[in-house]
Amino acid sequence: MAVIGRILIDGEFFDAESASISVLDVGFQRGYGCFEAVRAYDGRMFRLDAHLDRLEQSAAKLHLPVPDRDDLVAWCTTVAEAAGDSVVRTLVSGGTDPRNLGTNSRTVVVAEAVPPQPSMLSLQSRIAPWHTDGDWFELTGAKALSYGFNLAASVEAQSAGYDDALLIGRSGNVLEGPTFSVAWITDDTFHTPSLEIGILESITRQASIEVAERVGIPVVEGVYDLDDVFGAAEVVALSTVKEVHPVGRVDDREFVPGPVTAALAAGFAELVADELDR
Numbered sequence: 565m566a567v568i569g570r571i572l573i574d575g576e577f578f579d580a581e582s583a584s585i586s587v588l589d590v591g592f593q594r595g596y597g598c599f600e601a602v603r604a605y606d607g608r609m610f611r612l613d614a615h616l617d618r619l620e621q622s623a624a625k626l627h628l629p630v631p632d633r634d635d636l637v638a639w640c641t642t643v644a645e646a647a648g649d650s651v652v653r654t655l656v657s658g659g660t661d662p663r664n665l666g667t668n669s670r671t672v673v674v675a676e677a678v679p680p681q682p683s684m685l686s687l688q689s690r691i692a693p694w695h696t697d698g699d700w701f702e703l704t705g706a707k708a709l710s711y712g713f714n715l716a717a718s719v720e721a722q723s724a725g726y727d728d729a730l731l732i733g734r735s736g737n738v739l740e741g742p743t744f745s746v747a748w749i750t751d752d753t754f755h756t757p758s759l760e761i762g763i764l765e766s767i768t769r770q771a772s773i774e775v776a777e778r779v780g781i782p783v784v785e786g787v788y789d790l791d792d793v794f795g796a797a798e799v800v801a802l803s804t805v806k807e808v809h810p811v812g813r814v815d816d817r818e819f820v821p822g823p824v825t826a827a828l829a830a831g832f833a834e835l836v837a838d839e840l841d842r
């Protein structure tokens with residue numbers, strides 16, 4: 565990933581080459597910790613508060629302390645302003661003592677270049693046996709550092725010639741992408757998997773629901789299987805990095821982005837501009 569500028573660790577600046585945390589940190593050793601990625605537009609962030617709320621909720625679920633909100637806001641703002649258009653990632657490590665979580669925990673704030681996206685995404689459906697798929701437990705909804713299984717699903721889909729994976733639960737429910745939410749248009753209605761099935765409470769998904777309602781597109785949050793997606797007219801991927809992005813293919817089924825995708829993408833851009841102007 566292309567880092568922009570210097571990296572903050574616990575509020576102190578380091579060059580990318582010298583920024584480091586301990587190899588004994590359980591964030592590195594066991595993926596114990598949590599993180600957020602916030603989009604900055606020309607140095608100003610979209611829904612930072614919502615991201616920091618989710619970071620604090622993730623940390624609470626992991627029994628991890630996080631720095632004060634004022635510090636987090638100041639660190640993210642400093643990094644975003646220096647980086648311009650970027651993705652500002654905030655990572656809180658578990659620390660060096662698994663029996664006393666948070667001991668020597670490090671908070672890293674780093675800006676990355678917004679990665680280029682193909683004009684339309686192709687997705688391969690893949691069963692995700694590790695996903696809660698509606699079975700709630702203590703960590704459901706936490707954005708924990710342990711993304712290895714999700715990343716592996718992307719890697720497997722890419723090695724099969726797709727851009728990414730579409731995760732399907734053991735029950736056959738359509739869940740989400742490894743790093744994005746999904747939605748689709750059927751009969752001029754915006755359908756998206758319900759949060760009840762244990763998917764991440766995506767900030768872009770929430771913003772897209774607001775946009776759909778604003779432009780008069782009915783919204784249904786439900787429990788769906790792949791045939792529901794195959795029957796859709798348009799499909800979109802939703803995330804901080806992807807924003808509202810057309811999906812051109814799921815397995816062998818092709819989709820052509822249509823007027824609703826265009827309206828949602830334009831409405832999302834307007835929403836971002838409105839909120840950044842405040």
Ligand SMILES: Cc1ncc(COP(=O)(O)O)c(C=O)c1O
Nearest residue numbers: 743744745764766767768803804
């Ligand atoms: C599993 C998963 N679902 C959905 C999303 C999209 O969330 P957001 O819109 O808050 O970026 C992400 C983002 O990283 C994710 O990792």
